[in-house]
Amino acid sequence: MAEKYDHKSIEKKWQERWEESGAFGADDSSIKPKQYLLVEFPFPSGDGLHTGHVRSYTAMDIVARKRRAQGQNVLYPIGWDAFGLPTENYALKTGKHPKAVTEENTNNFRRQLKSLGLSFDWSREVNTTDPKYYKWTQWIFLQLFKKGLAYKTKTLINWCPRDKIGLANEEVVDGACERCGTLVEKREKEQWMLAITKYAQRLYDDLETVDYIEAAKAGQRNWIGPSEGAEITFKISRSNLDVKVFTTRPDTLFGATYMVLAPEHPLIAQLSIENKAEVESYVQAAKKKSDIERGALDKEKTGVELQGVKAINPANKEEIPLYVADYVLGGYGTGAIMAVPAHDERDREFAEKYNLPIREIELEDPKEITKKVVGTWVTNFKLRDWVFSRQRYWGEPIPMINCAKCGWVPVPEDQLPVELPQIEKYQPTDTGESPLATIAEWVNTTCPQCKGPAKRETDVMPNWAGSSWYYLRYADPRNDTAFAAQDKLKYWTPVDWYNGGMEHTTLHLLYSRFWHKFLFDIGMVPTSEPYLKRTSHGLILAEGGEKMSKSKGNTVSPDELVERFGADTLRLYEMFIGPFDQPVVWSTQSMTGSQRFLERVWKLEPTDAPLSPKLETLLNQTIKKVGEDIENLKMNTAVSALMILLNEMEAGVSRDAYKIFLQLLAPFAPHMANELAEQAELDPIDWGTWPSFDASKLAGATSTVVVQVNGKVRGKIELAVGTPEGEALAAARITAGKWLELGEKKAVYIPGKIVNFVVRGA
RNA sequence: GCCGGGAUGGCGGAAUUGGUAGACGCAAUGGACUCAAAAUCCAUCGAUCGCAAGGUCAUGAGAGUUCGAUUCUCUCUCCCGGCACCA
Numbered sequence: 001m002a003e004k005y006d007h008k009s010i011e012k013k014w015q016e017r018w019e020e021s022g023a024f025g026a027d028d029s030s031i032k033p034k035q036y037l038l039v040e041f042p043f044p045s046g047d048g049l050h051t052g053h054v055r056s057y058t059a060m061d062i063v064a065r066k067r068r069a070q071g072q073n074v075l076y077p078i079g080w081d082a083f084g085l086p087t088e089n090y091a092l093k094t095g096k097h098p099k100a101v102t103e104e105n106t107n108n109f110r111r112q113l114k115s116l117g118l119s120f121d122w123s124r125e126v127n128t129t130d131p132k133y134y135k136w137t138q139w140i141f142l143q144l145f146k147k148g149l150a151y152k153t154k155t156l157i158n159w160c161p162r163d164k165i166g167l168a169n170e171e172v173v174d175g176a177c178e179r180c181g182t183l184v185e186k187r188e189k190e191q192w193m194l195a196i197t198k199y200a201q202r203l204y205d206d207l208e209t210v211d212y213i214e215a216a217k218a219g220q221r222n223w224i225g226p227s228e229g230a231e232i233t234f235k236i237s238r239s240n241l242d243v244k245v246f247t248t249r250p251d252t253l254f255g256a257t258y259m260v261l262a263p264e265h266p267l268i269a270q271l272s273i274e275n276k277a278e279v280e281s282y283v284q285a286a287k288k289k290s291d292i293e294r295g296a297l298d299k300e301k302t303g304v305e306l307q308g309v310k311a312i313n314p315a316n317k318e319e320i321p322l323y324v325a326d327y328v329l330g331g332y333g334t335g336a337i338m339a340v341p342a343h344d345e346r347d348r349e350f351a352e353k354y355n356l357p358i359r360e361i362e363l364e365d366p367k368e369i370t371k372k373v374v375g376t377w378v379t380n381f382k383l384r385d386w387v388f389s390r391q392r393y394w395g396e397p398i399p400m401i402n403c404a405k406c407g408w409v410p411v412p413e414d415q416l417p418v419e420l421p422q423i424e425k426y427q428p429t430d431t432g433e434s435p436l437a438t439i440a441e442w443v444n445t446t447c448p449q450c451k452g453p454a455k456r457e458t459d460v461m462p463n464w465a466g467s468s469w470y471y472l473r474y475a476d477p478r479n480d481t482a483f484a485a486q487d488k489l490k491y492w493t494p495v496d497w498y499n500g501g502m503e504h505t506t507l508h509l510l511y512s513r514f515w516h517k518f519l520f521d522i523g524m525v526p527t528s529e530p531y532l533k534r535t536s537h538g539l540i541l542a543e544g545g546e547k548m549s550k551s552k553g554n555t556v557s558p559d560e561l562v563e564r565f566g567a568d569t570l571r572l573y574e575m576f577i578g579p580f581d582q583p584v585v586w587s588t589q590s591m592t593g594s595q596r597f598l599e600r601v602w603k604l605e606p607t608d609a610p611l612s613p614k615l616e617t618l619l620n621q622t623i624k625k626v627g628e629d630i631e632n633l634k635m636n637t638a639v640s641a642l643m644i645l646l647n648e649m650e651a652g653v654s655r656d657a658y659k660i661f662l663q664l665l666a667p668f669a670p671h672m673a674n675e676l677a678e679q680a681e682l683d684p685i686d687w688g689t690w691p692s693f694d695a696s697k698l699a700g701a702t703s704t705v706v707v708q709v710n711g712k713v714r715g716k717i718e719l720a721v722g723t724p725e726g727e728a729l730a731a732a733r734i735t736a737g738k739w740l741e742l743g744e745k746k747a748v749y750i751p752g753k754i755v756n757f758v759v760r761g762a
Numbered sequence: 763g764c765c766g767g768g769a770u771g772g773c774g775g776a777a778u779u780g781g782u783a784g785a786c787g788c789a790a791u792g793g794a795c796u797c798a799a800a801a802u803c804c805a806u807c808g809a810u811c812g813c814a815a816g817g818u819c820a821u822g823a824g825a826g827u828u829c830g831a832u833u834c835u836c837u838c839u840c841c842c843g844g845c846a847c848c849a
Contacts, residue, residue: 215766215844222765222845229849247849260849301847325847332848339849345763346847382848502843539843576787578774582767583842590774593787599802637776640786647786706782711830713782748829754781758829 005602007566011671015117024064024119026075028476028488035072036492037064038471038531040500040508041079041126043463044105046090047550049112049558051574051586052501056537058571059580059635060499061118065667066630068119069690075492076119077474079126080106083134084463085163085179088394092427098394102129112558116567117670124477128466129394133473135417136483137465138399140515142410143522145400149195150388152400152408156264156287157387159187164428166191168387168462170223170507186287189432192398192459194386196514200224201379202528203513212534213581219505225382230366231334232375234259234311236271237319243267243311246333246380249343250370253315255361256338257351260303260323263287264330271322274308279324286326301327301350313338314373315364325350333380386511388462391434393426395460403447403454412448418456434458467508468515471495471530483524490526498531509534535633538583540574545585556586568669569595575635575668597643598672601665604649606658606680617700618648619657623693626664639668655680660691699752707732708756709739725749732757 018024039060042053064076082102091098106127113120126133144150158167160177166189171178196203204224207217229248236242245259261268263286273279282304303325310319327346328337341351341358351358370377389398397418399411411418421442426435436458437443447454469483475492476484500509509531516530541547542554549555561570573594578584611619622645629638642665649661659682666673683689699721705728707715715735719728729747732755733740739759746758 218766219844225845225848227848245849249849299847327847327849329848337849344849346849349847380848382845505844576774585774587774587788590788596802597787636774637786640776643786704782708781708830711781711828716782746829748781750781754830756781756829 005566005599005672007568007671008563010675011115011117011567014671014674015114018117018119019114019122022123024068024074024076024121025123026077026121027073028491030073032071032073034075034491035064035067036075036471036494036496037067038077038474038495038498040498040504041081041467041470042109043081043084043086044102044109045086046101046105047555048105048108050548051540051556051558052537054116054558054570055540055574055577055580056499056501057113057118058116058574059537059633060497061571062575062630062635062667063497063633064119065670066627066690069663069666071690075124075474076121077124077126077477078113078118078120078122079124079470079474080109080128081463081467081470082106082127082129083395083461083466085165085392085394088392088426089163091394097422098426099129102127115562116558116571119670124474126470126473126477128396128470131417131419132480134396134466136473137396137461137469138411138416138418139413139483140469140519141396141461141465142399142413142416143524144194144518145408145410147518147522149198149518150192151195152190152192154188154190155193155387156186157189157191158184159189159432161185163392164430164432165390165392166387166432168464169384170386170510171462186289187432189389191387192389192400192457194388194514196386196511197381197383199514199517200226200381200383202517203383203510204381206513206517206529210529210534211532213536215502216505216509216534216536219502220510223383223506223510226379227381228377228379230370230375231378232314232338232370232373234314234338236322237310237312239271241267241270243336244334245336245338246378247338249340249366250373250375251363251366252340252343252361253313253338253364253369253373255340255342255359256313256315256320257341257357257359258321258323258339259311260325260328260337260339260350261306262328262330262335263324263326265324265335267336268306268324271306271309273306275304275306279304279306282324289326301325301346301353303327303350303354305354315369321356323350323354331384332382386514388465389459390462391432391459392428393420393423393435393460395463396420396465397436397460398457400457401445401447401454402457403450403452405452406447406449406454408457409447409449409454415448420460434460436460464508464511468512469519471498471512472516472519472525486526493525494527494529495531497533497535499535499537502536536581538579538581540577541583541585543586543588548586556588561588561591565591565595566598566671568672569598572598572639572668576639578636580633580635594639597646598669600646600650601661601669601672602676604646604653604658604661606653606655609652609654611654611657612652613700615648615651615653615657616697618645619660620693620695620697623660623664623691624698627690627693630667635668642668655682663689663691703752705732705752706754707735708754709736709759711756714739719752721752723751725751728755 037060039057064074068074087098087101091101158172160167160182162180162182172184176183204226227248229246230250231244231246233242233244263283303323306322309322311322313320339347341348342360397420399418401409403409421439423439443455445454445456472484476488479485512530517528519525520528573591576594622641625641626638662673662677702718702720705717705719706713717731717735728749736757740757742759744757744759748756
């Protein structure tokens with residue numbers, strides 16, 4: 001074993017062996033306890049795998065390997081979230097077809113993942129762009145439609161002029177397209193929407209029932225944004241019209257001195273306003289503004305009074321003026337507010353500008369006054385319905401047919417999938433129509449109901465569709481008659497542990513909870529939540545502390561690192577780099593430490609020497625620590641514990657202790673650990689052999705007790721475990737010596753840890 | 763503004779029912795080996811005073827609780843992330 005560790009040949013050998021034996025296949029009918037571990041399946045971009053994938057996938061791989069060693073039936077699957085704009089844009093640029101690009105990229109990703117020795121069950125690989133897969137994405141959409149949760153409506157949407165695509169609210173960051181950074185415009189368009197707001201309350205409440213990292217829960221709560229208040233109706237004087245407002249402060253009703261309607265408010269068109277032209281031009285200007293213009297905080301408030309119209313405050317029957325102003329949002333609450341300048345900063349600012357009265361008042365009881373003015377107590381959410389149409393090519397066709405007579409008619413389920421047609425030109429259009437609209441022979445079809453001529457929907461689904469249910473498909477990935485068989489879903493779901501990025505908190509994670517709850521409601525899945533536990537890995541930053549990005553040229557390629565250092569070293573380094581949930585800065589130089597560690601492991605040779613008491617204690621402590629740290633994703637300290645153990649073992653190690661060391665190492669560095677176990681003629685270590693510790697051997701026979709005087713360390717003594725207080729204090733007094741000269745007032749003894757003397761004059 | 767997470771040596775970071783601050787690793791310095799270099803091995807490695815023994819200071823800042831605080835409480839500063847004219 002003297003030769004240098006050759007990571008290339010050894011890693012290849014074990015990867016082939018795992019592949020040939022189907023080593024990590026999950027068993028659908030095992031008597032072992034099941035364990036479903038999930039990582040976010042990657043979008044197979046042309047850039048290949050990045051270090052962040054390695055961090056997440058390795059951590060869960062370690063959990064998976066440990067759990068298998070503990071005798072659990074582990075499902076650790078992988079697949080491809082392959083629809084989406086980047087592929088389409090790349091295809092446009094290179095002239096290749098998106099399908100060909102996807103295949104190239106998935107082949108590359110698969111090769112890269114395999115080179116890392118990740119213990120995925122490759123037999124369950126799924127691909128969202130496979131018609132056999134998206135058949136069921138379309139099927140779920142149809143169920144949503146049938147339950148009234150998918151609807152098409154004309155609405156102002158966020159439009160990215162560069163990508164030429166509509167965006168969901170969740171995809172707009174700081175008023176710009178989250179993908180390309182272009183400032184988003186408002187456009188009025190017919191869009192398919194999913195009524196996620198119908199699930200807002202449950203999505204919010206059920207966070208109580210799941211074990212998610214706090215930041216993810218907080219992020220979702222924030223995004224769903226419930227607030228309780230009253231809906232109160234104000235009559236319009238001298239008319240039979242009225243307007244409903246939402247307020248969280250009905251107690252301030254007597255302080256309402258004017259009302260504001262959002263520019264989008266439908267009432268504006270119905271009122272007989274004296275300055276109609278002025279109002280109309282304000283409304284038009286406001287509608288054109290982007291969110292970022294409208295939402296700028298330092299922006300001065302603007303508005304126009306609706307002249308000749310008054311509203312009646314139901315509490316005191318006072319007539320108050322009405323304004324239209326864009327600081328009131330059309331999409332929230334009722335799109336209208338009662339303005340209480342004395343109690344609301346925004347209203348005050350507006351009132352000061354337009355010389356409206358600011359009235360200080362005594363506050364009412366919120367619920368009583370609501371009852372008195374015949375209002376209703378409601379909860380409003382910030383969450384909006386999900387814009388589900390995309391005017392591009394590379395996505396799942398929305399399986400709907402528009403008939404002049406029958407309206408929107410779903411494609412019959414037995415005709416699914418509606419396959420994406422092969423076309424030559426899939427450039428997006430400025431008109432906002434999908435490229436699919438140009439293919440007459442595909443668009444023109446017959447109505448499934450009346451058999452008359454009809455047209456297919458030409459928009460496709462957003463890239464979040466396929467990922468909203470993929471974890472269910474893994475339970476039964478080749479099923480042709482259902483998205484997954486019920487018995488398999490019952491066995492495998494819910495996902496026990498899901499690790500993924502924080503950036504998906506309000507996108508994928510929320511969307512998939514919504515779909516899952518819907519599927520639960522129609523009896524298609526056995527639980528109301530998809531994921532029991534959610535953890536998140538911190539970002540890996542480039543060496544300078546900046547975000548890694550291809551344009552900055554500061555990325556590191558896992559391929560090169562595997563080539564140069566080996567997969568085990570890369571895995572170990574990424575686990576050692578820092579706390580798993582925190583952002584960390586990459587340092588290729590620091591990989592040296594992990595490399596040296598593995599080289600020393602390689603050289604370690606067991607002997608027949610008996611286990612020293614010191615090593616026995618350390619060994620038991622390390623078994624405990626590594627096991628616990630893996631469960632808590634404290635991978636950095638687990639690795640350091642292995643390093644400490646190795647340091648000690650280099651002085652001599654028995655075969656039994658050596659084997660335990662390899663077992664503990666195996667999840668982190670599976671290739672080397674398995675190779676060494678084989679060379680030492682030990683049993684294969686991957687299955688059913690996780691070591692256990694002896695609780696009685698976690699502490700040695702003696703312990704170091706620190707002697708303090710007034711809290712300052714003045715010496716240390718070695719005491720036998722269980723030394724009585726009197727004896728311990730006597731020994732400590734000798735060590736403390738002159739520091740006690742001022743006169744001892746008190747002594748504190750914590751067995752095994754510390755003696756502290758309190759003396760005068762401190 | 764609201765919410766979440768942070769701040770510890772030259773660097774990444776350890777340390778929880780409050781009990782030796784700096785584990786483990788990187789870098790650095792000195793030495794061994796070598797013709798030499800790389801690799802490897804040994805030693806040193808928070809600041810400061812001291813020949814030394816040893817002392818003092820030190821976990822973003824300031825207070826507090828305690829025999830004892832990186833850890834608990836209060837106030838504050840800064841950094842990262844999310845949300846934000848949401849009535």
